[in-house]
Amino acid sequence: MNLRLSILVLTIPLLICSTTFAHPQKKPNVLMVSIDDLNDWVGCLEGHPQAKTPNIDRLARRGTLFSNAHCQSPVCNPSRASLMTGRYPHSTGIYFLSPDLRQAPVLKGVKTLPEVFASNGYTTMAVGKLFHGGDRRFFQEYGGSNGGFGPRPKKKISQPHGHPLWDWGAFPDSDEKMPDMKGAKWAIDKLKREYDKPFFMGVGFYRPHVPMFAPKKWFDMFPRDKIKLPLVSDDDLKDISQYAIDLTNKKHVSPKHSWVKSAGQWEHAVQSYFASVMFADHCLGLVLDALDKSPHAKNTIIVLFSDHGFHLGEKNRWAKRTLWEDGTRVPMIISAPGFKAGQKSNRPVELLDIFPTLLELTGLPKDAKQEGQSLVPLMKDPKTEWDQFPAITSFGPGNYSIRTTQYRFIQYRDGSEEFYDLNQDPHEWKNLIGDSKLKDVISNHRQQIPKKQLPVLPGRSTGHQAFKEANKLIK
Numbered sequence: 263m264n265l266r267l268s269i270l271v272l273t274i275p276l277l278i279c280s281t282t283f284a285h286p287q288k289k290p291n292v293l294m295v296s297i298d299d300l301n302d303w304v305g306c307l308e309g310h311p312q313a314k315t316p317n318i319d320r321l322a323r324r325g326t327l328f329s330n331a332h333c334q335s336p337v338c339n340p341s342r343a344s345l346m347t348g349r350y351p352h353s354t355g356i357y358f359l360s361p362d363l364r365q366a367p368v369l370k371g372v373k374t375l376p377e378v379f380a381s382n383g384y385t386t387m388a389v390g391k392l393f394h395g396g397d398r399r400f401f402q403e404y405g406g407s408n409g410g411f412g413p414r415p416k417k418k419i420s421q422p423h424g425h426p427l428w429d430w431g432a433f434p435d436s437d438e439k440m441p442d443m444k445g446a447k448w449a450i451d452k453l454k455r456e457y458d459k460p461f462f463m464g465v466g467f468y469r470p471h472v473p474m475f476a477p478k479k480w481f482d483m484f485p486r487d488k489i490k491l492p493l494v495s496d497d498d499l500k501d502i503s504q505y506a507i508d509l510t511n512k513k514h515v516s517p518k519h520s521w522v523k524s525a526g527q528w529e530h531a532v533q534s535y536f537a538s539v540m541f542a543d544h545c546l547g548l549v550l551d552a553l554d555k556s557p558h559a560k561n562t563i564i565v566l567f568s569d570h571g572f573h574l575g576e577k578n579r580w581a582k583r584t585l586w587e588d589g590t591r592v593p594m595i596i597s598a599p600g601f602k603a604g605q606k607s608n609r610p611v612e613l614l615d616i617f618p619t620l621l622e623l624t625g626l627p628k629d630a631k632q633e634g635q636s637l638v639p640l641m642k643d644p645k646t647e648w649d650q651f652p653a654i655t656s657f658g659p660g661n662y663s664i665r666t667t668q669y670r671f672i673q674y675r676d677g678s679e680e681f682y683d684l685n686q687d688p689h690e691w692k693n694l695i696g697d698s699k700l701k702d703v704i705s706n707h708r709q710q711i712p713k714k715q716l717p718v719l720p721g722r723s724t725g726h727q728a729f730k731e732a733n734k735l736i737k
C-alpha cells in the first residue's frame with residue numbers, strides 16, 4: 263500500500279467517527295422574527311435617543327448586529343418577496359405592493375426560504391406576517407394572522423380623514439387583545455415542544471405598522487411633553503429634483519407633514535410609534551424568554567429584521583417609499599451557535615443576504631441563482647472589506663440607491679442624482695453630487711447600478727400610481 267492510499271484508508275473511519283459522534287445533534291433550528299415598518303428607532307441602532315427596545319438590544323448582545331443593513335425596496339411586498347426568494351426587485355419585476363410573488367413569471371418553480379428548509383428536512387411553521395399576505399401557502403403549519411393590524415375603535419382617534427389604517431393613539435385597553443400578543447403566545451407554545459426534525463419558525467409582528475395603536479401603559483413610558491421630534495432642515499429639499507419629491511409624495515396614503523404639524527399631532531404620532539415599537543419589542547422578549555427556557559435554547563439560530571424604514575417627519579415625509587436612510591435602513595441581527603456574541607458590523611448588507619446566510623449556517627446547499635451574499639464572513643470578522651457588495655434599494659426601474667460603508671448614491675429615472683457622506687451628514691441634508699473632489703468615488707457608486715432591470719409587473723398599487731405620476735415630469 264502506498265503512502266497516500268494508507269493515509270486515505272486511515273482517515274476515512276476517522277472522518278466518519280467525527281461526523282457521527284462529534285455532532286450528535288440535528289441541524290440547528292431557525293427562529294426568524296420580522297417586525298413590520300420598524301426603522302432604526304431601536305436602542306442599539308441609536309436612531310432616536312428616546313427609543314426603548316430592551317429585547318432587541320439583548321438579542322444584539324448575543325449575536326451580530328448589522329448596523330448598516332438595508333431593504334431592497336422601501337415597501338412591504340417587494341421587500342419581503344426579495345428576501346424570501348433571494349432575488350432583487352429588478353430581477354423579478356416586483357417593485358411595488360402588487361403583484362404577489364407567485365405571479366412573477368421569472369419566479370415560476372422557485373422555492374421560497376421556508377419551502378427550501380421544508381424540502382431539506384425541516385419542520386416549518388409560522389405566525390403573523392412574514393410574507394406580504396398568504397403566509398399559509400409557504401409554511402407547513404400557520405398559526406394565523408390573529409387579526410393582523412389589529413382591532414380599531416369605532417371612530418378614528420387622531421387622523422379623521424384618509425386611509426382607514428392611518429391612525430394613532432392609545433388603544434385597545436389590554437395587551438391580550440393585540441394580534442402580536444396572540445402570535446407571541448402561539449410561538450411560545452410551539453417552542454415548548456420537542457420535534458423529531460429541526461424546525462424553521464417564523465414569527466411576524468405587525469407593530470409598529472399603522473395603525474400605531476398600543477395599550478395606554480406603553481404610551482405612559484413616553485410622556486408626550488418630553489418627546490424629542492426628529493430633526494428637519496427647512497431648506498433640505500432645495501438641492502434635490504422635483505422627480506425625487508414627487509416619487510416619494512404623490513398618491514401616498516400617509517398624511518402630509520404639513521397636516522400633521524398644523525393639527526398639533528407630530529408629538530402624539532412620534533409617541534405612538536415609540537409605544538408601538540416598545541410593545542412589539544415586549545412580544546419579542548416573551549418569545550426569546552420561551553426559547554431560552556426550551557430544549558432548543560442552545561441549538562437555534564435567531565434572525566431579526568424589519569422590512570424597511572419609516573419617516574416620521576424627516577424630509578417632510580411620513581411613512582416609507584423613499585430611497586434615503588430613513589426609508590432603507592433596517593434593524594438586522596443574526597445570532598447563531600458558535601459565533602461570537604455582541605458583535606457589530608457597519609458594512610453595507612441587505613435583507614437579501616439573509617437567505618444565503620441561513621443556508622450556509624445550516625449547511626444546506628447553496629443556490630447560485632440567489633443574488634445576496636452569505637454574511638458568515640462578517641459574522642467571523644465584522645470589519646471584513648464589504649464595499650464590493652453595496653446595499654441596493656430600488657423604487658421602480660431607474661430609481662436606485664447604492665449604499666456603501668460611508669456613502670449613499672441615488673439616481674432617479676429623470677437622470678437626477680444625489681450623493682451623501684453619512685459620516686459627516688447622518689441626516690442626508692447636503693447633496694454632494696456636484697463636489698468635484700468626490701468625482702471618482704461618485705462614479706464608482708454610479709457603476710454599481712444594475713444594468714439589467716426588468717420592467718414593472720402590472721398592478722394598481724399606490725406605488726404603481728406614484729411611479730406613473732412622477733414619470734410625467736420626464737420629457
Ligand SMILES: [Ca+2]
Pocket residue numbers: 298299337338471569570
Ligand atoms: Ca412593512
Ligand SMILES: [Ca+2]
Pocket residue numbers: 497498499500501502690691692693
Ligand atoms: Ca438637502
